[in-house]
Amino acid sequence: MILVWDPLCFLLFAVVVLVLRPLGVLLSTYHSELNLREKIFISWIGPRGIVAAGVASLFGFKLQEEGIPGAEYITPLVFLIVLGTVLLNASTARPLAYLLKVTLPASNGILIVGANRAARVIASYLQANDRHVVLVDNNPSNVNKAQQMGLEALQINVFAEDLEQHIELLDIGYLIAMTANHDVNLFVVEKYKDVFGELGTFRLLSPEEMKIDEAYRPSQGIFSYTDDYLNLNEVARDNPEIHELPLVNSEQLDVLLKEFHRDERIPLFIKHPDGFLDIIPKDPSHLPIDQGGYSLVYMGKSLSQGSRKFTEA
Known part of the structure; x- marks a missing residue:
């Protein structure tokens, strides 16, 4: 519980959502036909999933067995990011799509x-x-x-x-x-x-x-x-x-x-x-x-x- 409310956790979450994810999208779509609004939307809807959680759990336990300081924080931090991005994206994807005008027009x-x-x-x-x-x-x-x-x-x-x-x-x-x-x-x-x-x-x-x-x-x-x-x-x-x-x-x-x-x-x-x-x-x-x-x-x-x-x- 102390870890969850640590300000550094929220800082890490913000860096992943607002810096690392957008940077990765911008670099990978540099020569694509996507416009800036579409790139922003893709950057936002990037929830972390079960693969990240599984890998983090595996490495977290391995590092704890090796006695690495702070290894016990890896798994809960990753699950925080997974749950946080899923909830954030699920609740804001539709309004953001309308705001950025990246929704499809009527399907005629x-x-x-x-x-x-x-x-x-x-x-x-x-x-x-x-x-x-x-x-x-x-x-x-x-x-x-x-x-x-x-x-x-x-x-x-x-x-x-x-x-x-x-x-x-x-x-x-x-x-x-x-x-x-x-x-x-x-x-x-x-x-x-x-x-x-x-x-x-x-x-x-x-x-x-x-x-x-x-x-x-x-x-x-x-x-x-x-x-x-x-x-x-x-x-x-x-x-x-x-x-x-x-x-x-x-x-x-x-x-x-x-x-x-x-x-x-x-x-x-x-x-x-x-x-x-x-x-x-x-x-x-x-x-x-x-x-x-x-x-x-x-x-x-x-x-x-x-x-x-x-x-x-």
């Missing part, structure tokens, strides 16, 4: 599993709207076509490989599984729902699900309640265009969604006034369309002039 990136024609057209639109889009597919031809369009695409077998090994998922907020294989779509959504959350993983309806009454279809996690893989790719083949139609009110949206069932048009997103893209939910009535500034994003034949158009290269 989109990971699309499947690089088929419809996926490529949708990805082109998303990328043109400043979204970070990554497509993954086991088919090298699909991946090559996506890359030729300037899209980020990787050849990955989602059954055999983990996406985290190939893709930085920190800025990816949503996953859309839109392969031709319903089992693959289900597998991917189930595997990564803990990463993206149940509200961040979406898949296509299977042909069997398309046949059942809409009331009995899944209430969430579906990308397009109106069309399946076959419909999406037929429209993408015949009319690989994506358009934005300004909405006046919720009634107009409801009418359009019903009309699109009979036309060669597929509704994809609701674009908010601030540019945010919302996947159309099963019941879009809660969206504040009446406030103005919203648009319906759809693929297929244009309903009006001046639409934005995205096609395969």
Whole structure:
């Protein structure tokens, strides 16, 4: 107890946290691309761990056996630093990250599993709207076509490989599984729902699900309640265009969604006034369309002039 309250202990703790750790980080990142704020943050979040405690205990006991003066202080001092840095970093890391502005912005990136024609057209639109889009597919031809369009695409077998090994998922907020294989779509959504959350993983309806009454279809996690893989790719083949139609009110949206069932048009997103893209939910009535500034994003034949158009290269 006397050792813990000795001012020299706190001085040693301060030297480790405020001098030695920052100095080591600055030297090791001298030619890196990290800015000063990032280096300061890394310097701060440097808790000592079990390795330091284990080594200190071993050497402390050995030195005590050799009769070295002061050896009995090594182990408690190291444990003081371990506990102190863990508690200090755990309680201050988040506020410091916000203060230094080193936190990631909102995760608006989109990971699309499947690089088929419809996926490529949708990805082109998303990328043109400043979204970070990554497509993954086991088919090298699909991946090559996506890359030729300037899209980020990787050849990955989602059954055999983990996406985290190939893709930085920190800025990816949503996953859309839109392969031709319903089992693959289900597998991917189930595997990564803990990463993206149940509200961040979406898949296509299977042909069997398309046949059942809409009331009995899944209430969430579906990308397009109106069309399946076959419909999406037929429209993408015949009319690989994506358009934005300004909405006046919720009634107009409801009418359009019903009309699109009979036309060669597929509704994809609701674009908010601030540019945010919302996947159309099963019941879009809660969206504040009446406030103005919203648009319906759809693929297929244009309903009006001046639409934005995205096609395969």
